[in-house]
Each structure stands twice: as structure tokens, then as C-alpha cells.
Amino acid sequence: MKKQKIDTMKELSVAIGVSRPTLSRYFQDPQSVRRSTAARIQRELEKIEYVPNFFATRMNRKTTGLIGVIIPYLNDLFFTKLLQAIEIAAMDAGFTVIMQCSHFDPDIEARAAQTFMSMSVDGALVVPLGNQSDLKTYERLQERLPFVLVDSRPTTMPNVDFVGSDHWQSTGLITEYLCRVGPPPIFLAMPRVNFNAMEREHAYIECMERLGHEPEVVGTELIEDFWYFEEHGEAVMNAAFARGQYIDRSVLCVNDRVAIGALRAASRHGLVPGRGAKGGLRIAGHDDYPLCPFTAPSLTTVAQNVDAIGKAAVSRLVQKMRGGFAPGQPEIQLFDGALKLRESA
Amino acid sequence: MKKQKIDTMKELSVAIGVSRPTLSRYFQDPQSVRRSTAARIQRELEKIEYVPNFFATRMNRKTTGLIGVIIPYLNDLFFTKLLQAIEIAAMDAGFTVIMQCSHFDPDIEARAAQTFMSMSVDGALVVPLGNQSDLKTYERLQERLPFVLVDSRPTTMPNVDFVGSDHWQSTGLITEYLCRVGPPPIFLAMPRVNFNAMEREHAYIECMERLGHEPEVVGTELIEDFWYFEEHGEAVMNAAFARGQYIDRSVLCVNDRVAIGALRAASRHGLVPGRGAKGGLRIAGHDDYPLCPFTAPSLTTVAQNVDAIGKAAVSRLVQKMRGGFAPGQPEIQLFDGALKLRESA
Missing domain, CATH: 3.40.50.2300 (Response regulator)
Incomplete structure (x- = not known):
């Protein structure tokens, strides 16, 4: 039997007999509604075909729950390790990470930033190309979004928050x-x-x-x-x-x-x-x-203390999202490295 | 001087004196409007602050221009090489890749698929976890979106298009x-x-x-x-x-x-x-x-012929996006491997 197909929260509310505000609360956080109500919603959802629209459900609180991350290159396990640390910290904070790679090309980097702005991500973490990066891209990003530079800090961007190694x-x-x-x-x-x-x-x-x-x-x-x-x-x-x-x-x-x-x-x-x-x-x-x-x-x-860097970057970004992002003194967080003695030296 | 801030295509049309359809065409493809018009739009855009809303501009043609890609693990250069091949092929075809990692967790994989559906990506390429994957996720994905499995082919999903190695x-x-x-x-x-x-x-x-x-x-x-x-x-x-x-x-x-x-x-x-x-x-x-x-x-x-796999996966996905996606015989494309003789054997 084909499941009943439902597209809006309003139809959903009628179909399962739970008020819209309760449904909204449920989708933000299932534990914020009574357990019996959550169980009922869960049970009813299984009978119908409904994909909550990301952007529609988030519209009211003006957030998408997305963090955009730009890394410069894929085939480097240092960047993937850093991205993994960021993803885990973002998940813990209740955000979904959307990654784009700039492939070491300032044009692709600019387009990635543009895509994130168009998608209304809540904030962006950027491992920049460096001085090759198009400064205008970053100026617009900073006007539009909470944004933090990670790992590499271009001299051309002294007034942006930064998290990396010392x-x-x-x-x-x-x-x-x-x-x-x-x-x-x-x-x-x-x-x-x-x-x-x-x-x-x-x-x-x-x-x-x-x-x-x-x-x-x-x-x-x-x-x-x-x-x-x-x-x-x-x-x-x-x-x-x-x-x-x-x-x-x-x-x-x-x-x-x-x-x-x-x-x-x-x-x-x-x-x-x-x-x-x-x-x-x-x-x-x-x-x-x-x-x-x-x-x-x-x-x-x-x-490099990659886990601490990823965690601090997400934490600073979330702080900026919550507190608005008035321009001010940038926060620079540097983490110490630790010796790993093996055989080669 | 602060730039004039503009949020909709309508306001933009008024501000720069170019009709909305022309603006739309320009944003889809700058070469589709007369050169003098393109130059004028370009010139005017520099004077104002406008970020075309990704979803709004694409609304008319019912596409977002996004391809969602799920990979199981980040710290593996085989997956990053494959992702890079997919990104390059997608860029060539005019799409933007949005990547999510499932971190070898069926729950995270299911959520990634859900996020892609909510974002209305035009299609998805998935390197699945395997038989641990939640089958329901894939059934819903297949009902909702053009979708192709890449690299690994769960025995539990025989009726899905697949591209990988022989x-x-x-x-x-x-x-x-x-x-x-x-x-x-x-x-x-x-x-x-x-x-x-x-x-x-x-x-x-x-x-x-x-x-x-x-x-x-x-x-x-x-x-x-x-x-x-x-x-x-x-x-x-x-x-x-x-x-x-x-x-x-x-x-x-x-x-x-x-x-x-x-x-x-x-x-x-x-x-x-x-x-x-x-x-x-x-x-x-x-x-x-x-x-x-x-x-x-x-x-x-x-x-493994990773470049060919990435290219064929994107090509098959785009074909499905364009032709609708009636269920039928799945297409299985397998690529040959080639010996790389070095010192160890």
C-alpha cells in the first residue's frame, strides 16, 4: 500500500491530530514534548510519507542549522582530520556541516562562499587559500555571516577571528x-x-x-x-x-x-x-x-592539536551566531603542538 | 560609503533597470544575455549589495543545482580521491557538490540523506556503509530523488543504479x-x-x-x-x-x-x-x-579507475535528473582496474 504523502506542517498537523506548535517543538527537539505525544507523533509519522522541509521548519527561528565549511584541498589527511574534528564538534552543538572544497582555486573558493550565503547557512568556518584568496569574498562573508578562519591566517585578514596552531x-x-x-x-x-x-x-x-x-x-x-x-x-x-x-x-x-x-x-x-x-x-x-x-x-x-582546534572553531562560531556579530576586536586562539617521538629522529 | 542593500530579484530589477526575466537569464548563464546588457548588470551589481538567493532564483526551474554526496569516512585518501573526481565532473556539468560524511554510523547516514531531501538537492550520489545502512533511508531516497550508488554495492539494494570497479x-x-x-x-x-x-x-x-x-x-x-x-x-x-x-x-x-x-x-x-x-x-x-x-x-x-567512476556516476545522475526517474532496470557500470608495478612485488 502506498503511504499517504504530505508536504506541509499544516497538512501533517491535520493528518496526525497534533497541533502545529507541538509538531514544531517536536521537530526541533523530540524531548521538548511529552513522552506520550512524542510516541504518538513517531507512530503516526511511520504511516505517512513526510519529509520536513529544512528551510520551512527553520524559517521561524531564522536559522537553517547549517554550518558551511570550506577546505582548500581534499587529498590531504591533515585537512580531513580537521574537518572530522569540526564535524564532531558541530554535531555535538546540534548543527549539520555542509562541506565544499576550493580545490586551491580562488574562483571556486569565492563561489563556495557565495553558495553558503545563498543557502543561508548560520555560519561559516573557512580554511583559506591564503593571500591568493579574493579579499572581497571575505569582506562580504563577514558582513553577512558569523565566520571564523581556521588553520591558516592570511596577513590580509587581520580583523577576522582565527583558530589554529602556534x-x-x-x-x-x-x-x-x-x-x-x-x-x-x-x-x-x-x-x-x-x-x-x-x-x-x-x-x-x-x-x-x-x-x-x-x-x-x-x-x-x-x-x-x-x-x-x-x-x-x-x-x-x-x-x-x-x-x-x-x-x-x-x-x-x-x-x-x-x-x-x-x-x-x-x-x-x-x-x-x-x-x-x-x-x-x-x-x-x-x-x-x-x-x-x-x-x-x-x-x-x-x-597539531587538531581536535582542540576544531572544537574551539565551532565553539567560537556558535558564540558569534548567538550573540550577533558586531565587528570588534578579533579573537585569536592558538594551540600548542606536542612532540611525537618515533624512530626517524 | 555603505552599499545599498537589496534582497529580492524584484528590488534588484528596479534598482538596476533591467527586466526580471533578463536578470534571471543572466544569473543562470551570463552569456545568455546580450554582451552590453551583461556588462551593465555586472557594473550595477558592483555598486550594490546583493546575494542572489539560491533557492529563490532556482525556484522557477524547480532545481537547486545541488548534488548531495555522502561518503562513509573522511580520513581515507581513496574516498577523497573519489570525491574529488565527482566534484570535478559535477562542476563541469554545472552543479555544486554538497558533501556530508556518515562517519560509519547508519544513523548519521540516514540523517545526511534526510538533510539532502530537505534541501531539495537535485540528486544524490551515495557511497553506502553497506548492509548496516538503514534500507528505509534508501527506499525513501529513491522515491524522492534521482540517486546512484557509488563504489560499494550492498546486496540489499539490487535495484539501484551503481557505478564502481569490477x-x-x-x-x-x-x-x-x-x-x-x-x-x-x-x-x-x-x-x-x-x-x-x-x-x-x-x-x-x-x-x-x-x-x-x-x-x-x-x-x-x-x-x-x-x-x-x-x-x-x-x-x-x-x-x-x-x-x-x-x-x-x-x-x-x-x-x-x-x-x-x-x-x-x-x-x-x-x-x-x-x-x-x-x-x-x-x-x-x-x-x-x-x-x-x-x-x-x-x-x-x-x-581503480577513480576518475572514470566519478565521471560516470555524475553523468548517470544527471541523465536521471533530466529524464525523470521512472523505476526500471538499474544500470550497473563497472570499470576495470590496471596493474601498477612498483618495488614491493
């Missing part, structure tokens, strides 16, 4: 560790298009100078398409190892994906980086990419 | 290859909760029997939380290698993430799998996970 602390921590256990590290960087990468590079230099060592940065030249981090790390270190360079140095990589490439280069040259190796090659990274325990040797790194 | 072909291909170059492989499986995993296991057994070899499946017992594939592969092979077992065999892993764990176990036991090793250990995977070229040794595998 790269001065995290990079300093691992630089000091490497100096303590072996020769002072070189820094395997990447092309300077990413804020976090630049901040880590500067933090490395500052820390080395503070400790009285000569900083040495390699790999800032563009080798292949920029976002293939592993390829970049492998290509730079492969060339160096082939010249017999750095084979007995510590190599601090700007992130773990670059370090995975460097480990691969080491393996091709028969080198086994490790903290046991006295005076020998050591390789370390930054982030605690989920695969670090499974590389050979497993990768020593400094972990 | 695991009999792909697994047969790599099983035959391993038999050709070394001792017949054992199969490192995983707990049998995933259709693709089961299909590959059956395909391996069938191929081995066809070639006159004794199939041997290991690792079907649940070791840790199921979705930590690398941990699973490492734990199973670590225990075996510690017993001196399989150290001179070929090991075909159910997927590359399990194989990464197996490589790690080999490295811990000082074993270097490779195709050079006569009679020695070989390890191979399935999928062509993006990190395969960077493991040590690099991982031999059979690649």
Missing part, C-alpha cells in the same frame, strides 16, 4: 629537540605560498639563531606542481643525497607530507634515518599526519 | 601477476563488513582455484577498531612474521591501507619485500592509494 611554539619545540639529540637541523621548506609554511620557516630561523646555530633553509624553489608535497620532499632530498649532501644531518621538514617524500629519498639512497644513528641522518616533520606511525622508519614529528 | 577483474589481474612472478599469494583480508573487501576475497579464491593453487586467507578476525586498516595489516603480519610465518610468500592485501600496515610489519622484522627477491617476501595491494609511490619499498598494486 607555529612558533611547535616549530621551536622540535627544532630544540633536534639540536639536543644531534647536529643542528637544516629546514626542508616548500615554495612560500602558504602562511603556515612561512611561519614555520621563520620560527625555525629564529630558534636556531637563539640557540647560536646557523640556520639553513632548502627546497624553497618550485619543483613540480606545488601541492604534491611528497614529490617535492623526495625531489629536493634525492638531489641532495645524490650529491652526498646532508646525509649525516638532521632534516626538519615543513610538514609530514614533505617528510614522507624525504624518507622515500633516504630509502632510495640506502639511508636509514634514526635517532639511534650517532651523527647520522635524522628526519622529522610537523603535523602528526595519520600515516606517521606507518612509515619506515616511523616519523618523529610535532602534533 | 573487483573480479582487478583482483584476478593482480592475483595472476603474483602467481606469475613468485610463489602463489596468500590473501591478507579484513573483517568481512565491507562488500568490496568480500568481493575481492571471493575473486582471489576463485582465481587461485582456477590456476590450480590452494587459496589461503588470513586476517579476517577483528583485531582493533575496524576502520584502522593500517593497524589491522600491521598487527596481522607482525604476529605472523614473529612466528616466522609467510616471510618468503607473496601477500596480496585487500587494499593499500592494509598493505601499508603489512609493509610496516615487514620493516620491523628487517624484511624488504620486493620483486627482485627470488622466492622471498612480496607485498601487493589494491586501489592505488596516493601514497603508494612513497612507501619504502614503493607499493605494487592494482589501480
Whole structure:
């Protein structure tokens, strides 16, 4: 038997004999109505075909219950880990996350923001491309919506709330560790298009100078398409190892994906980086990419506190949604990194 | 100076002196109006503050331009690669992808489907959890929306369009290859909760029997939380290698993430799998996970044609959206895998 089909709350109210306000309350929160009423609604709903219209049911309270999230790239487990932390925190706060990827393209990023505004999401969390981002997009977003930047903070957007890692602390921590256990590290960087990468590079230099060592940065030249981090790390270190360079140095990589490439280069040259190796090659990274325990040797790194970042970003966003969003002093929340000692350094 | 704020197409039409139908056409496709008109609209839009309401502008043609995509898990580069292929194909077809993750939870999966229905997405592509999925969710989805299953095909949903890999072909291909170059492989499986995993296991057994070899499946017992594939592969092979077992065999892993764990176990036991090793250990995977070229040794595998799968799924979905979606014979599209020979086997 085909179920009766119902499209509006009004028809639904008639069909199951429960008042509209009670139905509304039920759909916002089933526990806000009497248990017997909830059971009755539940029972009746099973007999009919009804999909509550998201936008219609939310219209009265002027919210959609949606949080839009923009991430720059999909094939990077750091971003997926961050997105997962955001999703879990959003679910706990009663929101549904809608994700769009900007694929490292400022036009797609602008369109994603536009889509979120058109869909009337309650707020947006954006991991921005960086200075390539179209500033106008963000200005409009900020006028229209509560919005918080996550993970990467463009210098061009100083007056926006931000949640991320304290790269001065995290990079300093691992630089000091490497100096303590072996020769002072070189820094395997990447092309300077990413804020976090630049901040880590500067933090490395500052820390080395503070400790009285000569900083040495390699790999800032563009080798292949920029976002293939592993390829970049492998290509730079492969060339160096082939010249017999750095084979007995510590190599601090700007992130773990670059370090995975460097480990691969080491393996091709028969080198086994490790903290046991006295005076020998050591390789370390930054982030605690989920695969670090499974590389050979497993990768020593400094972990970003991704769960705390996701949680704080959602929490700040919800706070802005609830309190309105008068422009004022932006809130900047930075989380410390923690050393993860494994085999490679 | 604060820009004039405008909320409806009607107000916009008055403000910039262009008729509503022309404006509508412009927002659907700027090239569908005369160039001078487009330039004028463009110029005027810059002076005012107007965000076209997604749902309002699309109301007339009864579409939202949105495709909803559900994937089961975020921290897996196979799913992100597939999602990326879908996004690119959808963009080419003029649609915006809205992604939700089901986090391997049937309740979250059901809610994601519900959200898509409420948002009136034009269609949905779903990578399902499998037999754990709530069948009712899919029945309602199918009644309401054009919808295509991707990657994994629950036996409980035989009458839904499906696009994925031909695991009999792909697994047969790599099983035959391993038999050709070394001792017949054992199969490192995983707990049998995933259709693709089961299909590959059956395909391996069938191929081995066809070639006159004794199939041997290991690792079907649940070791840790199921979705930590690398941990699973490492734990199973670590225990075996510690017993001196399989150290001179070929090991075909159910997927590359399990194989990464197996490589790690080999490295811990000082074993270097490779195709050079006569009679020695070989390890191979399935999928062509993006990190395969960077493991040590690099991982031999059979690649799924992810780009073709994403493209075909979007294409089939768009076809259903345009032609209505009368129930009929489901269309099943399976793509062949291709060998990727690297160092590990």
C-alpha cells in the first residue's frame, strides 16, 4: 500500500491530530514534548510519507542549522582530520556541516562562499587559500555571516577571528629537540605560498639563531606542481643525497607530507634515518599526519592539536551566531603542538 | 560609503533597470544575455549589495543545482580521491557538490540523506556503509530523488543504479601477476563488513582455484577498531612474521591501507619485500592509494579507475535528473582496474 504523502506542517498537523506548535517543538527537539505525544507523533509519522522541509521548519527561528565549511584541498589527511574534528564538534552543538572544497582555486573558493550565503547557512568556518584568496569574498562573508578562519591566517585578514596552531611554539619545540639529540637541523621548506609554511620557516630561523646555530633553509624553489608535497620532499632530498649532501644531518621538514617524500629519498639512497644513528641522518616533520606511525622508519614529528582546534572553531562560531556579530576586536586562539617521538629522529 | 542593500530579484530589477526575466537569464548563464546588457548588470551589481538567493532564483526551474554526496569516512585518501573526481565532473556539468560524511554510523547516514531531501538537492550520489545502512533511508531516497550508488554495492539494494570497479577483474589481474612472478599469494583480508573487501576475497579464491593453487586467507578476525586498516595489516603480519610465518610468500592485501600496515610489519622484522627477491617476501595491494609511490619499498598494486567512476556516476545522475526517474532496470557500470608495478612485488 502506498503511504499517504504530505508536504506541509499544516497538512501533517491535520493528518496526525497534533497541533502545529507541538509538531514544531517536536521537530526541533523530540524531548521538548511529552513522552506520550512524542510516541504518538513517531507512530503516526511511520504511516505517512513526510519529509520536513529544512528551510520551512527553520524559517521561524531564522536559522537553517547549517554550518558551511570550506577546505582548500581534499587529498590531504591533515585537512580531513580537521574537518572530522569540526564535524564532531558541530554535531555535538546540534548543527549539520555542509562541506565544499576550493580545490586551491580562488574562483571556486569565492563561489563556495557565495553558495553558503545563498543557502543561508548560520555560519561559516573557512580554511583559506591564503593571500591568493579574493579579499572581497571575505569582506562580504563577514558582513553577512558569523565566520571564523581556521588553520591558516592570511596577513590580509587581520580583523577576522582565527583558530589554529602556534607555529612558533611547535616549530621551536622540535627544532630544540633536534639540536639536543644531534647536529643542528637544516629546514626542508616548500615554495612560500602558504602562511603556515612561512611561519614555520621563520620560527625555525629564529630558534636556531637563539640557540647560536646557523640556520639553513632548502627546497624553497618550485619543483613540480606545488601541492604534491611528497614529490617535492623526495625531489629536493634525492638531489641532495645524490650529491652526498646532508646525509649525516638532521632534516626538519615543513610538514609530514614533505617528510614522507624525504624518507622515500633516504630509502632510495640506502639511508636509514634514526635517532639511534650517532651523527647520522635524522628526519622529522610537523603535523602528526595519520600515516606517521606507518612509515619506515616511523616519523618523529610535532602534533597539531587538531581536535582542540576544531572544537574551539565551532565553539567560537556558535558564540558569534548567538550573540550577533558586531565587528570588534578579533579573537585569536592558538594551540600548542606536542612532540611525537618515533624512530626517524 | 555603505552599499545599498537589496534582497529580492524584484528590488534588484528596479534598482538596476533591467527586466526580471533578463536578470534571471543572466544569473543562470551570463552569456545568455546580450554582451552590453551583461556588462551593465555586472557594473550595477558592483555598486550594490546583493546575494542572489539560491533557492529563490532556482525556484522557477524547480532545481537547486545541488548534488548531495555522502561518503562513509573522511580520513581515507581513496574516498577523497573519489570525491574529488565527482566534484570535478559535477562542476563541469554545472552543479555544486554538497558533501556530508556518515562517519560509519547508519544513523548519521540516514540523517545526511534526510538533510539532502530537505534541501531539495537535485540528486544524490551515495557511497553506502553497506548492509548496516538503514534500507528505509534508501527506499525513501529513491522515491524522492534521482540517486546512484557509488563504489560499494550492498546486496540489499539490487535495484539501484551503481557505478564502481569490477573487483573480479582487478583482483584476478593482480592475483595472476603474483602467481606469475613468485610463489602463489596468500590473501591478507579484513573483517568481512565491507562488500568490496568480500568481493575481492571471493575473486582471489576463485582465481587461485582456477590456476590450480590452494587459496589461503588470513586476517579476517577483528583485531582493533575496524576502520584502522593500517593497524589491522600491521598487527596481522607482525604476529605472523614473529612466528616466522609467510616471510618468503607473496601477500596480496585487500587494499593499500592494509598493505601499508603489512609493509610496516615487514620493516620491523628487517624484511624488504620486493620483486627482485627470488622466492622471498612480496607485498601487493589494491586501489592505488596516493601514497603508494612513497612507501619504502614503493607499493605494487592494482589501480581503480577513480576518475572514470566519478565521471560516470555524475553523468548517470544527471541523465536521471533530466529524464525523470521512472523505476526500471538499474544500470550497473563497472570499470576495470590496471596493474601498477612498483618495488614491493
